[in-house]
Amino acid sequence: MCGLSSAGPAVFPTQTGTCWAMGDPHFRTFDGYYYNFMGNCTYTITKNCQIDYHHPPFQVDVTNKVLPNSHLTAVSEVTINIYGMKIQMIRSEFGTVKINDQAWILPVSFTNNLGTVKLMQSGLSAVLWVDFGMTVQYDWQEYVAVTMPSGFMGHVCGLCGNFNGNKDDDLATPNGTVVKSVTEMGRSWRVPMRGLEDEDFCKDECTGECAECSFGKRLAADMFCGMLTPILDIQFRDCHALIDPSIFFDMCKFDHCRGGGLKDYLCRILQVYTDACQRAGIKVHDWRHLARCAEPACPSHSHFEQCGNACPPTCLGNTTCDTPCVQACVCDEGYIRSGNKCVSKTKLCLDNTIVE
Numbered sequence: 001m002c003g004l005s006s007a008g009p010a011v012f013p014t015q016t017g018t019c020w021a022m023g024d025p026h027f028r029t030f031d032g033y034y035y036n037f038m039g040n041c042t043y044t045i046t047k048n049c050q051i052d053y054h055h056p057p058f059q060v061d062v063t064n065k066v067l068p069n070s071h072l073t074a075v076s077e078v079t080i081n082i083y084g085m086k087i088q089m090i091r092s093e094f095g096t097v098k099i100n101d102q103a104w105i106l107p108v109s110f111t112n113n114l115g116t117v118k119l120m121q122s123g124l125s126a127v128l129w130v131d132f133g134m135t136v137q138y139d140w141q142e143y144v145a146v147t148m149p150s151g152f153m154g155h156v157c158g159l160c161g162n163f164n165g166n167k168d169d170d171l172a173t174p175n176g177t178v179v180k181s182v183t184e185m186g187r188s189w190r191v192p193m194r195g196l197e198d199e200d201f202c203k204d205e206c207t208g209e210c211a212e213c214s215f216g217k218r219l220a221a222d223m224f225c226g227m228l229t230p231i232l233d234i235q236f237r238d239c240h241a242l243i244d245p246s247i248f249f250d251m252c253k254f255d256h257c258r259g260g261g262l263k264d265y266l267c268r269i270l271q272v273y274t275d276a277c278q279r280a281g282i283k284v285h286d287w288r289h290l291a292r293c294a295e296p297a298c299p300s301h302s303h304f305e306q307c308g309n310a311c312p313p314t315c316l317g318n319t320t321c322d323t324p325c326v327q328a329c330v331c332d333e334g335y336i337r338s339g340n341k342c343v344s345k346t347k348l349c350l351d352n353t354i355v356e
Helices: 182-188 196-201 215-225 228-234 245-259 265-279
Strands: 005-007 016-022 026-028 033-036 042-048 058-066 073-082 085-090 096-099 102-105 108-111 116-122 125-130 135-138 144-149 302-308 326-331 335-338 341-344
Touching (some): 016 073, 215 245
Antiparallel strands (some): 005 033, 042 058, 073 085, 096 102, 116 125, 125 135, 135 144, 302 326
């Protein structure tokens, strides 16, 4: 139901906490609380609410927009304010980010007297890394994930919760009041917009089919999303202990009821589930043929790999990371990544600083 929430299944404890949002959007907080919030405004998903010498200020905002010809909303922009910089990841602007309103192609890094920030393309996503250990990932479509080091437990606030190990107090407003209404909590984290027209268009409440599904729609959702079951049971079997597949099944039914069947919806859900599992070091068996999902479109002189290099070499040199293999567009033999393209190794690499 729109505006209601439930505590999801627990995950194995780690040295970091991960919050993510995907779909219409569905949220998982750092402490493992799951809820649905369909506001189509800009919201703070996490920020440092207890700034001190060892915990510098930062803020991560998401802008949700209604998808074309649908009541569904999705994350269309991620904005990170850190070390005096404003960094934006924008839907469909693949391979690029905006830094202080200038477009840059990846990878790129900055160091000033406050700290160091690095950005790169890893698989099908942009990934930002900050020197104190926070990462922000966005797939240029709808999925955003923020990973926070344990040193920030109890220091953060926003739609992602306070990361204190207790998921029962994650629906908190900026003044720390715990509320029962997801809409009330979400509204409290809205970021003021610049134009009055934007404010008039912006709504925190759910629009469209927000109550329980009718019997007919519920039956259709069960049939549509039931196609996930054999794929999740078999191809993702090694990942069940980390991420309960029922979460994705429930998200599918919720979105189907709200917006009807979307041709590539199941493929997007499986692609996000694959990414989460692979980045946790868990093997995912090939599912695209079974699900009849096309491979993602890749740039010229590259091809898709289910288990590709998460940190491929670029014209700027080789990069290393601890991330296991991920879904990726891999440059063909004799070519190397330069920004959002694959170019011949025998030619000069493109300048990656500013996109013309």
